[in-house]
Amino acid sequence: MVKRSISDTSLASDNEPNDEEIPDPDLDQTTRKSKKRKIPTLDKITGKCTIDTHPSALDHRLTAQESFCELLRWWRYSIMQSFNVQLVDFTVVRRERHERVGTRTVTEIVYKAIDQSSLDKRELGYIQFLNTMSSKAGVVKIVSRQSTLQPETLLALPTPDKSQDHLPQPVNNLARAMLNFVGSGTNHSVSCQSGGVNMNFNFNTERELIARMSRMSPTAISKSIRSTSSRVDSLIPFYPRPSIDTILSIGETGEGRAGNNKWIKRDKVSLMEFGIWCECALFLQVINEEDIVRTPAGDLILDSKFRDNIYHRGFILHERSKTTNSSLSDKQLRYGYNIVHGAVDKEKKHMSSLQEESRAFMSIWDSAFKQRPQLVGLLSGLLNDWQWGDVELAQQSITRDTVVRLRDYLFKDTSKWYYPTSARQNPQLDQIIAGLGRQGRELKDSYWNILQAHGMVYTAELEHQRRFLASKCISIPDHDLTAYTSRAQEAPLADERPMDHKQKYVGPDMLSLDLTAISEGTGEYQSIKFGLVKLLATKNS
Known part of the structure; x- marks a missing residue:
């Protein structure tokens, strides 16, 4: 409803308790609310008026x-x-x-x-x-x-x-x-x-929001x-x-x-x-430039004061608290993010989905690396922890460029050999890695799967096999002891094999392992666990 006075100069004040619209008793509630929504534009306000609108003090605030x-x-x-x-x-x-x-x-x-x-x-x-x-x-x-x-x-x-x-x-x-x-x-x-109009806001006796307006x-x-x-x-x-x-x-x-x-x-x-x-607006906060990476995809905020904060185009989506996290993953975020692209929900509390949130995070990381390549270590640490919501669903949204950066970061130390947590079930894992001349370093299965999906890693067993197949074959020295040990080692290898199969042996020049045998025709190989044979083969290889 709109009530206009004849005054063109008097200002509507927040102190005027009697300047309120009295509802017409002949109008039903639906018609009354419809009339309330007919709000004039600024150029139509020539004097003084009170606009009685639908928003109520009982509504969600x-x-x-x-x-x-x-x-x-x-x-x-x-x-x-x-x-x-x-x-x-x-x-x-x-x-x-x-x-x-x-x-x-x-x-x-x-x-x-x-x-x-x-x-x-x-x-x-x-x-x-x-x-x-x-x-x-x-x-x-x-x-x-x-x-x-x-x-x-x-x-x-x-x-x-x-x-x-x-x-x-x-x-x-x-x-x-x-x-x-x-x-x-x-x-x-x-x-x-x-627009030359003064507006003051108050409640009427029906507890509805009103605006008293006057042309200045x-x-x-x-x-x-x-x-x-x-x-x-x-x-x-x-x-x-x-x-x-x-x-x-x-x-x-x-x-x-x-x-x-x-x-x-x-x-x-x-x-x-x-x-x-x-605090609701990122652009009103004071952040050192070294603590924020501004990219076309959004901002990565490294300052711990903004940990677990998600902003969408500069405005905070969901304020973190002691009982709730801002991420849809329900996990805490290690860093803060200002997302530029991506849809939010109707209430502007979260991204529209966890998938949308994850895509936005990974896009920001990918863009941040182009400005500060050294930050790849931070993402690697997140992926190998997995308690953080920053990398939830990362396998679905991470880009190949980012995976390549992660691979280069991990493998710049050539003394390390990475393996997934699940590989610990193999009791010979440490021995195999030591045989490769490396030191073992564990990666979470989820991190390993990301690297493996892009063909960036393979197991120590596969590397052992690759080196074995590339090794030179050797002959067993011709004297009684070596002949005896050779027959002793061939016996278990011959189980359930055709008699026409021939065993060959490779020396430990490329593998710090026991003497290893390969079966012609099948290509299968097996390490021979006998230290003396390894010693003799080493001396005569």
Whole structure:
């Protein structure tokens, strides 16, 4: 429902408890809600009006951090759209100042958005936290340059019916964000100035979200600009104009109705609250460049502070906790990931599937190696541990290029021979590896299977056979002892073999093993476990 007043200059205030729409008793609930959804655009608001919409305090609300995240999604999108900024070029710079005034300390934190590809690096928007002289808490402002925020975007509840990836416009939950901020969760006032219209948000007596809107007069616009420009020491990059810019404010002084229908005094935003809210966006975090690898596929975050965090295009998907992990594998992540490509679920909590998550992780690793080849050791360690969700389903999504890098990393030490865990069942494994002149190193079966699927590894037994077949045949020395031992060794080899088979012997010149025999015709071979024969053969080979 829309109620318009005849006033063109008076501003709607969050303090006006009586400025509410009374439902028409002749309309049923369905018709009433249908009318509520007819939200005017900014250019249609010529005076003062109250928009009574469908979102209710009884609806599912977002957390304060999730609510702030929704505002940031719109903020970044509006800047990118207004100035044609690519995602890879959207950059945020943080500035902070603390000024001692009497017994109080004024704290200001500003995040400035710039287009990294532009020549002038002009600021295209900013986020500001500024406390007041009377309190450590303050007001948060989100400013987007040369953009408008329509009431429909603010108040509608979108219901996407599919996973979100490369949508032309992100599906926002701004209405739910408003519900949380003005509701009993945080009790912060929220206002918006855009397109020359001032909007304040509150609950009506039906516990539904309403927006009181009024067309700003030239005097009101000038007053708004002066109030910002009067702070000569401020870190903000420009003075926003409500007629052409969009200004979202959270935490200003005032009163309003809470979701429980009680009239309350609104709270300011504490510095701790603001810090927690900002954790939802990777581009608002301070990370040393050596602790993050930025690639076209996404970012690999090595800083332990971001362990087990998954971001999708810069926004956190699921905040880790002591009881839950962010990965769909339900395993902890050793590193953090900012995924650029791939679909997320409707609630923007996870990737659309574990397979999608795994593909994104492996794609980021593959791209990271092209910038920092030395990181292959980190992935190798993950694969040989397998308690980490980073490599869940890696066998399905790992690329051959990455497998080649893993092979080269493992085999650069030629003194090692790798074998799968399952090979330990062979009691002669250590002897075979020692016979190859190597030191055994175990790989988890899952890691081994990845290498084997790409033809990068084979067993010690196969290597022993290969060397054996490449060895030179020798003759047994012609004296009584060697003839006796030769017949003794041929006896077990002749079991169940045709009489016309002939045994040949190879010396240990290529294998540090006992004397070995090969049967002509079948190609089968067998080590002869008799130390004296090995000794004599060595002396006469």
